[in-house]
Amino acid sequence: MRTISDRRRRFRARAVAVAVLVGAGIAFANAATGAPAGPALAAALAGHSLPDTSALGRDPAPAPPPPAPSTPAPAPILPFNAKLTSDDIPVPGGGVRDGACSGSLVARQWVVTAGHCFHDLNENRIGGRPPYTMTVTIGRLKDSDPGGHTAVVVDVRQSPVNDLAVAKLSAPVDDIAPVQLASTRPSVGEELQFAGWGSHSATVLGPSDHLKRGHFRVSAIAGSTLEALPIGTRTVDNGPCPEDSGGPFFVSDDDDHTGRLVAIVNTGPPCPQAGPETIARVDVVAAWIRAQTG
Template identity: 30%
Template sequence: MLGALAALTCAAALVPAAAAPGAPAIVGGAPAAAGSWPSIAYLRGTYHDGNGDAHEFACTGSVVAPQWIVTAAHCTFGDGSRPPEQMQATLGVTDYNDPSAQVIGVDRFVPDPSYNADNQLGDIALVHLVSPTRQPPMPIATSGGSYSDTRGAPDAAGWGATDENGTAFSSRLQQAYEQVRSPDECSSLIDGFDPRTQTCAGTNGQTGACFGDSGGPLVETDSSTGHPALWGVTSYGPQEGAGLAPCSTSLPAVYTLVPAYAGFINSTLSQPATASGSPPSAAAAAVPVSDRSMSRTLACRRARKAVTAARKAERTARRRLTAARRHIGGAAAQAERTYRKAHRKRVRAAAAASRRCRAS
């Protein structure tokens, strides 16, 4: 599911939002200083799957009005089709375990109507807080404005995995400079990239997004004010689909392009929210993200990687079998055995992934 990075898909680490497909924290970054991201929010939610099992997940977001936070749309669908049963925002701190944090419940989820979970287009949403936050809103970038690169200063932040394999986590907010790529470069690197509604960012071989960063901010400098404006919302990472480590810095992460959705954001802020769903207890107490849940999530990712590797091996064996059948001799029989073995391994890997991902 930055979700599925998505997710650059969503941690006790930071457990990624279940809907993000490779959803993406910051790899190659550094701890953010207190007050450096005053508008950032740590979002933690819970839901039950079809079997009645409870799950926790976390995302990042940005305050854009006293009672509104922008995040990724996949963060507002706990089981992929319904909103979380509970969610709360932790604000005003760089360590989400800091007892001085402001913690506020969420009571409404408003994903963009165009959101498509299959390709992660329209991956942007607003969540409504039950009471106003003290934190200042971040200006949003709009179409027609003049924005520029932050010139090496941190332009992305989030909580969660800090290594390319997505296994090391931190409760400290991480920040980094991620190079914002041109639409043409993003399109050439990422299948299915839509330059009208998405951007991509990452400094090759140095920094990038990872699990737990879903919904987090990518900023550019507003030329008219000299201040940062919300330019992108962390959506997903394409790395695993390219055969790389899930959070490899060899490819940039995909971000929802905020100027393309400024109309949706502003219209939502100016009208009473229509909830896609409301938690039964909006002001619920903190929901701990368990080590067990984290282990299940990581096991799911490893299982999916095993399926990818098994499929690759099966395709290779099939090609060799086809080639061997063109020749007379015993090579075809051996190739047939190799292919059948690869096929069985792929089937077992897929079954294991199905079991483990249902439990994650």
């Protein structure tokens, strides 16, 4: 005769077996259907790890796009210098010719240059939109340099005082500090630097492929112009020649990273002959320049 204790032990054994079978069935059903696991399956898997199958059946993630190419920065030395060139200047009788000038960035969308760089068929200075394409390159020391900015002139304002003009660019320049404008009268003996893109000959014209540099000293002062003599021997690479018109005469206090514009190239002796350069004062038109470009 079985005792009550025997019957209880047999009942507990059958209950354990049923629980194991039920748990196995739940595990199979979850594997087949993808249904969330119940407590029995969670208990059965405690302490074990399974491979991550979350990505099965999905398309591979797209590769990240390549980094955008960086834009070369302007030259750090005299970045405000400007080269002006044109290949469609009308001439009397029909046809066109080339021409070039030099200049400086004086505001984010304006350069200053010589007034006679913009003229009609009779060489008279003109304002407004020029009748030919004038391309301006800013922020290079050589034509082959990367970086810098290129735009075209869309408007010209002629100085009422001297042979100087400001020219508006088709696009602003935001990563170059414009040259500052001298606001006080220069003094005789003051040393100035010169920079320009003009020719290397008085007779064979054509702009330089690199920025020319030189040093001068103020020798005389007139109402709207200065005279300046070279310091040392003048050459075609350190003094103004044709197509240097508008080139800056300036001073710099930080190793030529920025500058203060004192005058610009107007006229002078045929390069590289001796004699003073006649250059247009900036201080006498500084307020006018700010009014045009502000």
